[in-house]
Amino acid sequence: MRAFKTESKKLLNLMINSIYTNKEIFLRELISNASDAVDKLNFKALTDSSIQINPDDLAVRLSFDKDARTLTISDNGIGMTAEELEQNLGTIAHSGSQEFKQEHAEHQGDDVDIIGQFGVGFYSAFMVASQVRVVSRAFGEDSAHVWESDGLEGYTIEDASRESHGTDVILTIRENEDATDSGLSERFDTYLSEWGLRDLVQRYSNYVRYPIQMMVTKSREKERPADAGDDYQPEYEDYQELETLNSMTPIWKKRSSDVSEEEYNEFYKASFHDWENPARSISFHAEGSLEYDALLYIPAKAPFDLYSRDYQKGLALYSSNVMIMEKCAELLPDYFNFVRGIVDSADVSLNISRETLQHDRQLRAIASRVEKKIASELVSLRDENRELYEQFFENFGRGLKFGIYQSYGAKAADLADLLLFWSAQQEKMITLAEYAAAMPDTQKAIYYAAGDNRERLAKMPVVKGVLARGYDVLLCTADVDEFTFQAMRNYQAHGLPKVYEDAAAAEAARKAQADGAEPELEDRTFELKNVASGDLDLATEDEKKDAEAATKEHENLFAAMKEALAGKVERVSVSARLAEAPACITTEGALSLEMEKVLARGPEADAGELPRSQRVLELNTKHAVFDKLVAAQAAGDAERVQLMAELLYDQALLVEGMLPEDPVAFAQRVCELM
Known part of the structure; x- marks a missing residue:
């Protein structure tokens, strides 16, 4: 028995019980390690012409034995020597992958896509396993070695046999634990079932760049006997077939020109469990101090619980194609909480468990860019497909208005032009910019009336009085409308025809335009006034x-x-x-x-x-x-x-x-x- 090269008992206990909040991520960690091992061999072959391997054969393999209660994660990657087993597994928090990543940083994301960083992911196996056995044969070596530990005091390293290069991580899965007064029950049998392993792979490791394969049980109809009569009933048999569980190539890393709208829609419906196509798909790649890919969707309809306290906003956060968080709330402001999608970046600084980020400024930088992109796409949708935008606004406009109110008007400049209101004069939904563009030169404010019914508002004496003077009134029927306008206080309209101080200046401008001069434009700020409050100053x-x-x-x-x-x-x-x-x-x-x-x-x-x-x-x-x-x-x-x-x-x-x-x-x- 060899002791771990650290304060093993304390540190291993920390690894197993404190770093990770969710036991099921152990499979993500072990698959990521296996993918790194395959990546190292693939990179070695690309840089050394004497090494001949078939890239199509590189894979990660899962298998389980219910009776023996073992789960095996195998790869045909670069493998480890006895010394590397001692260094990588005997020294807690030593990351061979991190060293490799630093040595070949210029190729990261191109020829190599190393995931590991901290060298602790392997020890997450002890959250679900009572014993871990690692059999590995290094590429180019004739012999294999086995590392084995119960995760308590130490480990052993002995000679072993393996047909070819690569590594097998064999977990002896713990027995199920019944619920106690101090906690919930633990159903470890999930990790010894096809459906349980398939679910974990698709949830956390679906986009690992190499195939994750497993023998699965399928059913097929037996061949009809030649002498079968008319009353023959079809018979079925089970059979085993090797199946790839992951899709490997993430759709968000493909060029948008190479992906059809139908493919984006199908991915959205499958990933976010919606029956309808999204109103808008947004795919973009960002470069600079932070490099990341994003695929965002604006749903066609609001989920039933969007405005409930239980609703959880957020985008799925991936790092090098491995899911880190299912819903990262920090990536979306509350007023864009309806947006669904994925952000994938290898540059974000993850904490040791890879479940959260270490540096908020990185997250804020990504979130800021995502927010601007969403706003830009909504503007495009508003201008290109007004009918669809009005449907969107009916579903999600309340949140945009609340964003202005909640920020005490600080977000008005970003969100005001996305708002729609019913025009009593034009009898349709219009933006504040469209209201300002249609108003007479003498109008000094934007007028609105707030209530719970558009028809009743249109008949109100105070509304009729403003309309009679030739000024439009916005009929606001959402409960947040007036609070939003109170927070905004005013609205700045851009590019309006210039209003001249006197008739002489106006006449001079008219003559200049007649001679071919461009019309003069200006920005004007209008106060937002409720027709039922205060003195509107409309009287002659x-x-x-x-x-x-x-x-x-x-x-x-x-x-x-x-x-x-x-x-x-x-x-x-x-x-x-x-x-x-x-x-x-x-x-x-x-x-x-x-x-x-x-x-x-x-x-x-x-x-x-x-x-x-x-x-x-x-x-x-x-x-x-x-x-x-x-x-x-x-x-x-x-x-x-x-x-x-x-x-x-x-x-x-x-x-x-x-x-x-x-x-x-x-x-x-x-x-x-x-």
């Missing part, structure tokens, strides 16, 4: 004078109505925005009526008193109802003024899609007035 000078005069003339009436509404409104005022309706409710401050409704539906509603919007009751002084109010005030009929004030307030609430605070009292007032 004459309308403002009329409102001031009416306010002064009916000052006592407005004071009486405010008192009648008992603190429900901040004030009662003359409206310059109403054309047909007798009254409307607007708000002052950051909290609108729609935001108040959204908060009332949220989980905070049960926690205590919610914030309330600062409401203003605006009256249309040209409406017949206002004349009735003036008459009641002049007659000293305080009760009628109060009745009409409360009724107008409740009616305005109904128009906003909100119930009166006391529906019974509202009904009684209507009957009393009738």
Whole structure:
């Protein structure tokens, strides 16, 4: 018995129980080691003409024996001498692959694709095996040697026999363990079954560059006997066949010109378990300080759990074709959480278990590039196939809006032009840029109305008032819309026709264009304004004078109505925005009526008193109802003024899609007035 050349018991215990969080990755590690051994021999043959091997014969072979409880991972690679067994397996954390990789760094990824880095992957075998036996014969050697250990105190190295060069790693798989009070049960039998091994290979090692083969059991119909009668029933028999379990060449490393759209779609459906083709496939290769390949997909429809707390975002992270993480959340921002795909890089610095990365800056660099690429592809989809983009936005637009709100507007510059809203004027979905391009030169803001129903919003008096002045209104029906606009505050439109300060400058520009000059363009910034909040400043000078005069003339009436509404409104005022309706409710401050409704539906509603919007009751002084109010005030009929004030307030609430605070009292007032 030879002792390990380290503090073996402590370090091996660390290898087996602390470094890896998932036992099933042992097969990934051992297959990666086998692939490295095959790669070394292949590289040796490429650089030494005296070595003759058939590259098609290079492979990794899996086999298992249920009765003996052994799993064998074999390769026909370069093999190891007794000294190399001592050095590579007897010295924990010594990586022969890493040394080879450094010596031939200029060929990495070309003639050679070494995976190993730390020299500890082999010891993951002890997570599932009670005994490990390694039989190896070095290329060019006549004799083989066997390394054997139980992973406790030490190991033995003895002479052995093997027909040809290569290595066999033979694991004696542990017995199943029943559940205890301190943990879950362990079903080690999974590693002694065809389906279990096939699943692990396809999940973690599907794209190792050499075939991973295994004898599998298949069924076939027996030949029909010559004397079989009409009542003959077909009989079947099982047989063994050598099958390659992995696909080897990853689709994301092929040139996009060599892959058809159908192939991309089929890979997406098979890999991400979707029945529909993706809306967009994105394949690109990045070079520089970090080199990586990426294949991304934008799904056609949102998964059912996309907006649930249990949904896990992330891209599959591979290193040299070996899967490191099934879902690396750091590669995607939350607002692109719907994107599925793969990133593969040999340059990322993995930790010792190869399950996470050591340097966040590498991950951030890749994530930044991925984010920009996704945004660029969405812009292309928006401009090239508007119908498909609108379908995409219906499924995933809420997340883009939430990205702006969640970042307090910091991501507005990146995401604002991807948003779509319903135009009340054009009666279709438009972008903010399209809204700005269609607005009159005199318009100074982008107007929107927020609610839960597009048809109701279009009929609201405050919306009609803005439309009547020739300005479009965006009808926003998502609960996050107004929060998004509050976070954005304004929108900068690029490349708009220049607005000149005076008629002379405009005329000079017109003449210059008539003589062949290019139209002057400029960037303009527009405030985002809710049509139901604050003063929109749309009134003409004459309308403002009329409102001031009416306010002064009916000052006592407005004071009486405010008192009648008992603190429900901040004030009662003359409206310059109403054309047909007798009254409307607007708000002052950051909290609108729609935001108040959204908060009332949220989980905070049960926690205590919610914030309330600062409401203003605006009256249309040209409406017949206002004349009735003036008459009641002049007659000293305080009760009628109060009745009409409360009724107008409740009616305005109904128009906003909100119930009166006391529906019974509202009904009684209507009957009393009738």
